[in-house]
Amino acid sequence: MSARKKNFGRRLPPKPPKIITNAPDGLSNGSGLKGVKRSEWIALGVLGASVLGVFAVAEGVNQHTECSPPPQASALNTADSSANCRSSGSSHGGGGGGWGGWGSKGSSSSGAHFGGFGAAGGGHGGGGGE
């Protein structure tokens, strides 16, 4: 190995990202985003006991089953995990939702035409990340 491996432990002085102050809608201190209220965010931070949906090995079919709540949740001694099952169809960031309606935004006073990007993601039930 090259000596570069030693760099793993030599980081620049920690510098928290400034995204906190750049949050949309004028929110600050991680207080939330569009669609995520501050109260929800705080709750999500500690109360999220939940159950993951999984597929069990099965002959030629996929079966939706349940698995036990993550131990972190019980360690935090908070919510009733049995009430927080997530359906197999849900996804991080919410379901599909679609990106229709671009035409409604139309043209701007600058003469630019908007809405030509974003439509293809609507049918895939999640964000564009992977």
Place this chain on the structure above:
Amino acid sequence: MRRMQSKPRADLTAQFEQIGFRYANIDGAVYWDESVRYEFSMGEIETIETATEELAGLSSDLVDRIVASEALLTTLQIPTHAWDLIAESWKRRDASLYGRFDFAYEEAQPPKLLEYNADTPTSLFEASVVQWFWLEQLIARGDLPKGSDQFNSLHEKLIARWGTMASLPFVHLACQTDYVEDLSTVEYLADCANQAGLQSAVIGMEDIGLKGQGFVDRSGRAVNSLFKLYPWEWMLADEFGKSEAMHHTRFIEPPWKMLLSNKGILALLWEQEPNHPNLLPCYFEREHEANTMGKRYARKPLFSREGNNIELVDGNQSIVGLNGGYGAEGFIRQQLCMLPNFAGYFPVIGSWVVGEEAAGMSIREDCSPITSNLARFIPHVITGDD
């Protein structure tokens, strides 16, 4: 590689709020899980690092091959209207910012490449920042030994990489802003760009407008350089994807990266480097050789995300990922390589590259052998030398 119980910090909410981590839980389910951790030796990390840089190099070689071959572009189902765009970007060697190789890894075995998330990888902020602060705080509190380390120089390397893009004094970063993970990823990357001296603006994909032969934002500012956390295949399918403005915009990730985000490269890499220790035998499904794997393979769409429409076949048993509507462009078959099973949890190694340099690692763990968007992020630590 060991999976260990770990004591969660008592003040998680305050910690996350301080660093702006807004999706520790998603849809009411735990995403960030520090009740466990994975421990690695430095030797294991070096093995993963070496494999990562080796595959990054092989991937570049492969782009060279594909760009020069209309047959391969066709095989990968790349739309013809994108061929020139790709070739131009490769000829200029437009800079790539980052990517993530996903490996199946077991102790004493070479990491095996499952896929390369070359276009729109996420889990970056938690890999770069959140798990680093976790490490520092556990060491400070005596819950990890002093000298514990982490495979993680993402933050520094991202800033340095942006710094090499100084010819782009202003960069727009766009995503589907309704998705908190995506928005946080681009906000974090914008911050790294700012720290490198670039100016930036975070916008929604819908906030990109077409004016004449260029793109503009809603304030009328020209979009000359665009980081987009939005898949290339979607870009090309959208109305603006065929516009002349595509040729007048510098994209990050550049158009040539769309070749590497295609799972068809797993077959092409195997063809290029048969028996490479970090690759699995892999063929396009329509090829005769695909049948040589018998009934033990992973079937993957050329375009797919979050494990959608992936099928693991083992004899008469199979596991199928969620239906995300992928698969119309065809499939590959890759020799089945199951993720290691730690008491019902299946961790996948995400090994990051910035440019072509290995830069860090993230681990996502699912209770299915197919890593889906339900997987949880588990922090890791390097504890020993061997």
